[in-house]
Amino acid sequence: MALFDQQTLIERAKREQISKRSVSMEGLIKESVEASARMSSFDIFLSHSYLDRKIIIGIKLALEDLGYSVYVDWIDDQQLSRLEVSKSTAQTLRARMTQSRSLLYATTQNAENSKWMPWELGLMDGLKQKAAILPIALNPNQPEEYRGQEYLGVYPYVVNTGGTLFVHRTLTEYMSFSRWIAGQHI
Numbered sequence: 001m002a003l004f005d006q007q008t009l010i011e012r013a014k015r016e017q018i019s020k021r022s023v024s025m026e027g028l029i030k031e032s033v034e035a036s037a038r039m040s041s042f043d044i045f046l047s048h049s050y051l052d053r054k055i056i057i058g059i060k061l062a063l064e065d066l067g068y069s070v071y072v073d074w075i076d077d078q079q080l081s082r083l084e085v086s087k088s089t090a091q092t093l094r095a096r097m098t099q100s101r102s103l104l105y106a107t108t109q110n111a112e113n114s115k116w117m118p119w120e121l122g123l124m125d126g127l128k129q130k131a132a133i134l135p136i137a138l139n140p141n142q143p144e145e146y147r148g149q150e151y152l153g154v155y156p157y158v159v160n161t162g163g164t165l166f167v168h169r170t171l172t173e174y175m176s177f178s179r180w181i182a183g184q185h186i
Contacts, residue, residue, distance in 0.1 A: 009058030
């Protein structure tokens with residue numbers, strides 16, 4: 001079992017940039033926007049801090065490598081302002097959550113200061129009961145069991161094991177992510 005780690009995710013984004021011969025991350029984002037415009041639903045709504053955008057591109061790519069479609073607000077709905085809380089932004093995010101089968105809450109140091117993440121987590125939990133924590137380790141040697149602080153500890157967490165995502169309630173109580181988003185309960 002392995003948590004996603006920051007350095008691996010940043011390297012994944014850089015590899016994509018090199019393989020596409022993009023001169024910038026903006027080129028990757030443009031390609032992702034074009035692909036997402038054709039989608040009417042997503043497997044994953046990725047809740048995150050915009051301050052972690054380099055890591056988030058890596059997470060999006062890693063999850064897509066596993067066969068999942070991933071919604072990221074500033075990629076798929078570029079008109080949204082991450083800095084201001086508005087009714088219009090809330091309506092767009094709510095609509096995107098209803099189009100998504102699950103929400104993964106990317107935990108980083110920046111997540112603690114996000115205005116939107118707690119709202120997104122609570123809303124998706126209420127809408128579909130398919131909200132989980134995606135722990136992002138500072139390094140690859142971090143312990144594999146996630147213990148969420150405060151309210152995050154009540155949600156299951158996701159790990160990547162040999163190219164398969166698993167949703168864990170505890171270290172020994174878990175199921176595949178595919179079964180979980182299909183409606184099964186841990």
